[in-house]
Amino acid sequence: MSETAPAIELKGISKAFGPVQANKDISIRVMPGTIHGIIGENGAGKSTLMSILYGFYKADAGEIWISGQKTTIPDSQAAIAAGIGMVFQHFKLVENFTVLENVVLGAEDGALLRPSLAKARRELKALAEEYELNVDPDALIEDIGVGMQQRVEILKALYRQADILILDEPTGVLTPAEADQLFRILERLKEEGKTIILITHKLREIMDTTDTVSVMRRGEMTATVKTSETSPPELAELMVGRKVLLRVEKKPAEVGDKILEVQNLNVTDEKGVHRVKDVSFDVKAGEILGIAGVAGNGQSELLEVLGGYEKATGSIKVNGQEIDLTGAKSDGRSRRERGISHVPEDRQSEGLIMDYMAWENVAFGYHHDDRYNKGIRMDNAAIRADTEAKMERFDVRPPNPKLAAKSFSGGNQQKIVLAREIERNPDLLLIGQPTRGVDIGAIEFIHQQIVALRDQGKAILLVSVELEEILSLSDRIAVMFDGRIMGERMPDQTDEKELGLLMAGMTKGAA
Amino acid sequence: MDVMPKWAEVVLVPLISLLLASILSAIVILAIGENPWDALMLMIDGALGSTYGWGYTLYYATNFIFTGLAVAIAFHARMFNIGGEGQAMLGGLGVALVCLYIPWPHWSLALLGASVSAAIFGAAWATIPAFLQAKRGSHIVITTIMFNFIAAALLNFLLIGALKPTGSMEPATGKFPETTHLPSFQDMFSTADNVMFRGAPANISFFVAVAACFALWFLIWRTRLGYEIRAFGHSESAAKYAGISPTKIIMIAMMISGALAGMMAINNVMGEAERLVLNAVEGAGFIGIAVALMGRSHPFGVFLAALLFGFLYQGGAELALWTSIPRELIVVIQALVILFTGALDNMVRMPLERIFLAFRKPAKGA
Incomplete structure (x- = not known):
């Protein structure tokens, strides 16, 4: 039990939440000094497993072995003591504290702050040299970028003497360049003997960075393979349980008239921040315009304006007619009447009422339609019948209109929203993050639906932070950075590298 | 999927809350030196025992x-x-x-x-x-x-x-x-x-x-x-x-x-x-x-x-009239009901949900 003892070994871990078996008899060995990927669809049980390892949940059965020693991890304190550090998808940093203060937070040595801070400053410097993790210790968190914030999270773990680092979907908020930097850091940590567990749903990251990969499906560990001996299609099949098309198949676009024309659009939000700056573009019938960009660069506000629930200045024309941007007609209902359908970025807080049943959600936003009303009464029977039909056509499972939206999986929730918006037969479809939190099997279906709508001659404005999705779906790509459109490219004349530079605000070298 | 059937949600939870509030009230009445059972009977008789009571x-x-x-x-x-x-x-x-x-x-x-x-x-x-x-x-x-x-x-x-x-x-x-x-x-x-x-x-x-x-x-x-x-x-x-x-x-x-x-x-x-x-x-x-x-x-x-x-x-008015229990006690009982049905809702709900889950699991396996 000396050299070959795995850094982490889980034996027969099981965890149930009520009737849902989140983890079923999971065994995994993570060797020290390796990067071990864990991949799986949403709800496959990755997060539950890591939460057990980090002491948030207690396993119903099974054992945890750390470096050859059987341990129990009742809480996160114990996990830290065992040398486990966790970098969450949503950072746990205090925005108005400095980097140094955040690193020390919770690991202070005594009641007085000054000695702790001085010690942390020395150690941060040492860590920075050892792992090339350079961060200004006196910068405020709110002033530094997301990539830097993530480094602070890693530093926090290292400061607490973590030998095992767990990263949960670390690239979700990063530009491709920042992601590459992160992976260089991880590589460096590995060289220094740290063990890294990388949780992701992106096949490419797994292929590029990991040594070993474990695949989870429906709470079970379906396979653990050497990364060098596998391929993306094989992993996808292991994740979904059937063969999946990773590429969208589509014909060349047959482009028609301009449906949407946006000119000099400016959006200033409630806090007075200028979110969208002088944006102009158009979308024609029969094409998909993809808007790429890192989250938070004005794409959300753009969609909100087009969807009718954010005010703006400038001009937007749909089918050649000006739409109201500030007055009484600048609401979602008026937009829908003008032939705009909208699949919002966040289906849980916008697209659906999670406590409403599926059929109530199918009428949502269209509840004034004649087909859903009988005089002053809503025609609930008609809505339910329509929901049943839509669920059948969009393969929503389970096909039960009386189930609350929150009871469906992410993919099926998205299908409900899509069915509602696409079947309205809009002239223009706005669609934000169509496959966020959606499993691979459903992604394929959703992409097919979007392309099918395009082929019917509809205009589609696609906003996504997934560059792969933008590249494979779009007929034309616009990149947003800091509220501006940095440039437009055709998908076959560009690549991730060039788009990545535009997404980071660099136009140089991009002709 | 809802954990509890609807009837339990709508009927059982408030009933149990009410029961808990009654038990606590009974203890208070005992402390005053009156018999809670007699008090309850008096309340029922006074409020529901006649058309006059019903009228109020x-x-x-x-x-x-x-x-x-x-x-x-x-x-x-x-x-x-x-x-x-x-x-x-x-x-x-x-x-x-x-x-x-x-x-x-x-x-x-x-x-x-x-x-x-x-x-x-x-x-x-x-x-x-x-x-x-x-x-x-x-x-x-x-x-x-x-x-x-x-x-x-x-x-x-x-x-x-x-x-x-x-x-x-x-x-x-x-x-x-x-x-x-x-x-x-x-x-x-x-x-x-x-x-x-x-x-x-x-x-x-x-x-x-x-x-x-x-x-x-x-x-x-x-x-x-x-x-x-x-x-x-x-x-x-x-x-x-x-x-x-x-x-x-x-x-x-x-x-x-x-x-x-x-x-x-x-x-x-x-x-x-x-x-x-x-x-x-x-x-x-x-x-x-x-x-x-x-x-x-x-x-x-x-x-x-x-x-x-x-x-x-x-x-409560009847109680105040016929016993040494002050009318304010009714306010206490009301407060307990509010406390149990509103503020402490989860105290009743969570154990109930657990019981229902425990019963459902074997049913699923069968």
Whole structure:
């Protein structure tokens, strides 16, 4: 039990939440000094497993072995003591504290702050040299970028003497360049003997960075393979349980008239921040315009304006007619009447009422339609019948209109929203993050639906932070950075590298 | 998937809460030195043992139905209207003005006119906090409770001034004219040789309250407005996405709420006192909160909870009359009910959910 003892070994871990078996008899060995990927669809049980390892949940059965020693991890304190550090998808940093203060937070040595801070400053410097993790210790968190914030999270773990680092979907908020930097850091940590567990749903990251990969499906560990001996299609099949098309198949676009024309659009939000700056573009019938960009660069506000629930200045024309941007007609209902359908970025807080049943959600936003009303009464029977039909056509499972939206999986929730918006037969479809939190099997279906709508001659404005999705779906790509459109490219004349530079605000070298 | 079946959610949870509240109350009664079982029997006999008792129980219940519905509709829009008290006071003013200054030919017309007037006055009183919430973000809890005090002061001002009959020493309006007197249960149900509900204040407005339950149920679950109110209550961001105006929903939900609270006045002012006195509302606005909580904001739940509180009110009065248990104990019992059904809801719910899960798992394997 000396050299070959795995850094982490889980034996027969099981965890149930009520009737849902989140983890079923999971065994995994993570060797020290390796990067071990864990991949799986949403709800496959990755997060539950890591939460057990980090002491948030207690396993119903099974054992945890750390470096050859059987341990129990009742809480996160114990996990830290065992040398486990966790970098969450949503950072746990205090925005108005400095980097140094955040690193020390919770690991202070005594009641007085000054000695702790001085010690942390020395150690941060040492860590920075050892792992090339350079961060200004006196910068405020709110002033530094997301990539830097993530480094602070890693530093926090290292400061607490973590030998095992767990990263949960670390690239979700990063530009491709920042992601590459992160992976260089991880590589460096590995060289220094740290063990890294990388949780992701992106096949490419797994292929590029990991040594070993474990695949989870429906709470079970379906396979653990050497990364060098596998391929993306094989992993996808292991994740979904059937063969999946990773590429969208589509014909060349047959482009028609301009449906949407946006000119000099400016959006200033409630806090007075200028979110969208002088944006102009158009979308024609029969094409998909993809808007790429890192989250938070004005794409959300753009969609909100087009969807009718954010005010703006400038001009937007749909089918050649000006739409109201500030007055009484600048609401979602008026937009829908003008032939705009909208699949919002966040289906849980916008697209659906999670406590409403599926059929109530199918009428949502269209509840004034004649087909859903009988005089002053809503025609609930008609809505339910329509929901049943839509669920059948969009393969929503389970096909039960009386189930609350929150009871469906992410993919099926998205299908409900899509069915509602696409079947309205809009002239223009706005669609934000169509496959966020959606499993691979459903992604394929959703992409097919979007392309099918395009082929019917509809205009589609696609906003996504997934560059792969933008590249494979779009007929034309616009990149947003800091509220501006940095440039437009055709998908076959560009690549991730060039788009990545535009997404980071660099136009140089991009002709 | 819901963990518990619906019947457990709707019936079992409140019943257990009620049981726990009763047990605690029993302990308090024991501590006073009375027998809890005798006390319960006395309450049941006093509130439900005669048509007279029923007449009081239903009279109180009528008040609570109106104020409970008022809180419930606001809850559906995720608005906490604790201004039912003030809105009901203003409703009383609406009733008094209509009854005193319009010569009604018949009580039925007077009831119609008074209902509309009470609703308008109550709604108007709720409109100001609603507007402040919708446009200025002033918290509705703060503003509605402050408006209770303003309402009390306003009524005080009017009842010792403009509305007081000359020569009267009492802060109250004069007696309403005969044609505005509502039929009481005694008038309605007694036969020549059998007098029912003798002297009890329950009157025809009980049926208006029942009708209001049905109307509100229809509004919430069968109309577009109810759909929009509930949608807004669940998620403001989603409501905006769907083109539902938050301002409109806040204003309308609060106006309906205020109107319902105001309509309570047809029972206590027009039906019972037949004049407007100070403090006519007697805390019914606040009890509406407990009623709505216990009734889970469902009109039929509100109806049942209002009956329960009517029973507690009347039974409590009987207790105070015949035992050394002070009337305030009823307030304690009410507070316990509120505590268990509202604040400590999860204390009952979580173990129950666990029990249901434990029973379901083997069933699934089979």
